[in-house]
Amino acid sequence: MRALSEKILAGGRVTPAEAATLYFEAPLHELGRLAHAVRLRKHPEPVVTFVSDRNINYSNICVCGCRFCAYFRAPGQEGGFLLDREELGRKIEETLALGGTQILLQGGHHPDLPLSWYEDMLRFIKNYPIHAHAFSPPEIAHFAKLNGLSTAGVIARLKAAGLDSIPGGGAEILVDAVRSRVSPRKCGADEWLRIMEEAHDLGLRTTATMMFGHEEEPAQRLEHLFALRASQDRTGGYTAFIPWTFQPANTAIEARQLTSVEYLRLLAVARIVLDNFDNLQVSWVTMGPKIAQLALFFGGNDFGSTMIEENVVRAAGVSFRLSREEIRRLIKGAGFTPRQRRMDYSLLEEA
Structure with a gap:
């Protein structure tokens, strides 16, 4: 551990074997100390950023049936909806009135909507x-299949219509052995990464995520991190990593x-492994505000979103709410x- 700590503090890049040593053997406080040192090397100023936005679900109708999702409705099932323009406009106006700068659009894999609808x-x-900020890689893969287009072609059309950036949703764990059990109808790990890199090549920035603690092995979480690090090495297009x-x-x-x-x-190891990611977001939505504060000393430098509205995690029984002032x-x-901040981590002018 001493030699590994010295390597990290000197700015060295850890190997998969070294990451496993950290994750499974390092004392918690030493792990936090190392992650915080990496965070301070990247962001020496005592600043923590956040974004004011709203998660808008344009539909919950979905043919995926992912086993971890408590929000979707199958086609024809009671409770399914498709958001109309009047309601969408009202939600955007409310977001702007509350100081919001972006909306995160999320929806199910609707079986009938053409790309022109989006x-x-x-x-x-x-x-x-x-x-x-809209349309995760599995959604883009679904649009491509449904419309007989390439995923790069779908991204290009969505960008021309007004898409500004792509969220990292649908990553879960980027290991196909896991994805085949928990989300078998979604795109595989390689396609998720390829779609993100196509977006980067087209000039769009994206985020990357991880949802962990379901049916993956702890070592597969490390596989996920190293897949993201390799992808970032290729394109440099990810703005942040967001685990929950x-x-x-x-x-x-x-x-x-x-x-x-x-x-x-996991957060601390991610900060150490993802040496080519500038930003690491803490998750007050799933962990609560106190643990989110503590996470700022385990590698996090961003407090995430105000989430003026959030429905997917709430459907799974978690309902922490924070205003911009509380954050x-x-x-x-x-x-x-x-x-x-904005999505690209440029800062807003202080009032």
């Missing part, structure tokens, strides 16, 4: 001064809820200066 939605959104723990309530997966210590260990207070309480 293009029209983006054009409608662009009537407002707001950033459209699986919420088992109301889902078809029986799993215990991971502890805060397990979350902090500022929590960041200050942890000893940092809060700054509101």
